[in-house]
Structures are given as C-alpha cells and as structure tokens.
Amino acid sequence: MEYDRISDANLITARYMDSLLIEERLIDSVVADTSTEIFGMRFSSPVMTPAFSHLGRYKNRELTGLEEYSIAAKKCNLLNFCGMMENDMFQRIADTGAKTVRIIKPYADSGKIRDQIEFAKEVGAVGIGMDVDHIFGPEGFDVVVGEAMTMQTMESLHSYAEDYGLPFTVKGVLSVRDALKCAKLGAKAIIVSHHHGRMPYAVPPMMILPQIKEALIGKDVKIIVDCGISSGADVFKALALGADAAAVGRAMLPALEEDGVEGAKDFLTRVNRELWFIMCNTGFAGVSEIESSVLHRLQ
Numbered sequence: 442m443e444y445d446r447i448s449d450a451n452l453i454t455a456r457y458m459d460s461l462l463i464e465e466r467l468i469d470s471v472v473a474d475t476s477t478e479i480f481g482m483r484f485s486s487p488v489m490t491p492a493f494s495h496l497g498r499y500k501n502r503e504l505t506g507l508e509e510y511s512i513a514a515k516k517c518n519l520l521n522f523c524g525m526m527e528n529d530m531f532q533r534i535a536d537t538g539a540k541t542v543r544i545i546k547p548y549a550d551s552g553k554i555r556d557q558i559e560f561a562k563e564v565g566a567v568g569i570g571m572d573v574d575h576i577f578g579p580e581g582f583d584v585v586v587g588e589a590m591t592m593q594t595m596e597s598l599h600s601y602a603e604d605y606g607l608p609f610t611v612k613g614v615l616s617v618r619d620a621l622k623c624a625k626l627g628a629k630a631i632i633v634s635h636h637h638g639r640m641p642y643a644v645p646p647m648m649i650l651p652q653i654k655e656a657l658i659g660k661d662v663k664i665i666v667d668c669g670i671s672s673g674a675d676v677f678k679a680l681a682l683g684a685d686a687a688a689v690g691r692a693m694l695p696a697l698e699e700d701g702v703e704g705a706k707d708f709l710t711r712v713n714r715e716l717w718f719i720m721c722n723t724g725f726a727g728v729s730e731i732e733s734s735v736l737h738r739l740q
C-alpha cells in the first residue's frame with residue numbers, strides 16, 4: 442500500500458485552512474467595519490504585514506522591499522512588522538513613518554538584543570518582540586546569516602518585556618503551554634505561527650488557535666496569527682477561530698516585487714476588502730464580533 446505522507450507544515454496548514462467553510466447570514470444584514478485596535482492604536486483593519494527581513498531592492502528601485510511594504514502599511518493604516526536586521530536598516534524603516542513592531546532574533550548575544558531594543562525605542566517603534574521559533578537549527582543552535590542564536594527563558598523574555606516600556610510580542614507560539622507562559626512573562630501579543638514550516642508536522646496555527654484563545658481569556662494578550670494567510674477569507678477564518686489580527690506574508694511578495702509600494706498597497710487593500718465583504722455576508726458588524734459558529738469543517 443502506498444502512503445501519501447507529507448510532513449511539510451505549509452501544506453498541512455493550507456489543507457486545514459481550505460477545509461474550513463463559511464456559512465452566509467444575510468437577513469438583517471449589516472455593513473461591516475473592519476477597523477481594529479491594538480496596543481492602544483486604531484488601525485483600518487486586522488490585516489497586518491509580516492515580520493520580513495532580507496528583502497533587497499526589486500527591479501533596481503530606490504527603496505528596499507522592506508521599506509516599500511512599510512510605506513504600503515502606513516498608507517493603508519495597518520500595523521507593520523519587520524524582522525531580523527541591523528539598526529541602520531531599522532532606521533530606514535522607522536523613517537517611512539509606519540507604525541512598526543520590530544521582531545528581534547533570539548541572538549546568543551543578549552547585548553545585541555538590548556541594543557536593538559533600545560534603538561527601536563529611540564527611533565519610534567511602537568512595539569518590540571522576538572521570534573522564539575528560531576532558536577534551534579537542524580544541527581544545534583541556529584546560526585542566521587552568521588549570527589548565533591540561543592535559548593530564551595522566562596527570565597530573559599520577562600526582562601525584555603518589562604525593561605523598556607514597549608509592548609512585547611512573542612512570535613512563534615504554537616501551544617497552549619507557551620501561550621500561558623507568554624501571558625505570565627508580560628507579553629502584550631503573541632504571533633501564533635510555525636514560521637513557514639520550520640518544523641515538520643507543525644500543527645496549523647488555525648487548528649491550535651481556539652485552544653490558545655480559550656487559555657488566554659481574561660488575559661491582556663492580543664493574538665495574531667500568520668502562516669499561509671493569503672486572502673480576506675483566510676483572515677476571516679483566523680478571526681473566527683480566536684485571532685485578533687492576521688499577518689499576510691509570502692502571498693504579498695509577487696505584488697511587492699512587481700509594483701513596490703503600489704503593488705503591496707493594492708494587495709493589502711484587496712485582502713481587507715475581501716474580509717469586509719465576507720463580514721457583510723455573515724452578519725458581523727465589527728471584527729471583535731466574529732466567532733466560530735459561522736465556520737464548518739469539510740470532512
């Protein structure tokens with residue numbers, strides 16, 4: 442007998458997301474409002490940009506892809522994220538004026554982490570965070586572009602969350618256990634993510650979301666989800682399953698590469714427009730009202 446065994450978490454996640462179907466609720470319809478609040482700021486949508494790094498200049502344009510999507514986030518009034526980079530690059534992102542959360546790598550050098558947090562604060566980041574799912578590589582502690590990573594403890598994360606007066610986000614939460622630890626250490630947000638499938642057979646973020654949501658009831662922690670989000674329908678499903686917001690990642694890249702700021706802006710606008718359309722068709726006036734009874738699972 443032949444087995445069809447697929448360990449790629451990206452594929453498993455896509456299959457799971459596509460098995461979720463949405464019912465319509467049209468009588469007494471409402472015109473939806475997609476605006477949302479996070480870290481005390483109001484945004485047009487719960488759609489967010491991804492914590493990306495290492496995007497160069499596409500098609501010989503003047504700005505890097507990182508700056509281009511940051512400008513698009515600003516124009517669309519969305520919360521912006523960025524990932525691994527040195528301070529000079531973060532300065533350029535800050536210069537775009539986008540409201541940006543800087544996700545810092547779990548560097549072995551804690552001095553570097555603190556330096557990057559301090560710099561982020563100095564130039565106006567609205568939040569900081571760490572992708573804890575990048576601690577290990579296949580052969581030991583991960584080394585990313587020559588930089589060594591190491592384990593993070595409750596104590597180290599608590600100090601980053603407490604010492605700087607900026608909301609702290611833990612990226613790469615994929616269990617109730619870690620979600621509860623994040624609440625305890627003082628994180629203001631988590632990103633439920635398997636970091637585009639770093640670990641084989643990682644559970645789809647949307648599958649674990651309801652349990653994480655339940656565990657965090659009454660705690661002041663926003664739940665953001667990423668991995669495979671490419672449409673307003675995906676964002677809607679994430680919100681129905683317990684997320685407060687969702688980040689689109691690789692799905693934005695073709696539009697960004699092709700048309701820079703305008704391409705990313707059009708893409709993000711399209712995703713939000715689809716979210717709005719589905720909210721209108723399902724009777725949810727605001728994003729915080731969306732709940733899971735509207736979803737069905739294709740068997």
Ligand SMILES: Cc1cc2nc3c(=O)[nH]c(=O)nc-3n(C[C@H](O)[C@H](O)[C@H](O)COP(=O)(O)O)c2cc1C
Nearest residue numbers: 491492493494524525572636637668669689690691
């Ligand atoms: C080019 C690229 C660079 C990335 N850099 C980072 C990073 O520096 N820090 C981080 O936390 N995640 C990083 N990610 C992961 C994304 O933030 C996101 O978690 C992942 O791509 C899953 O979302 P997606 O399936 O929508 O792409 C990167 C992803 C890509 C494709």
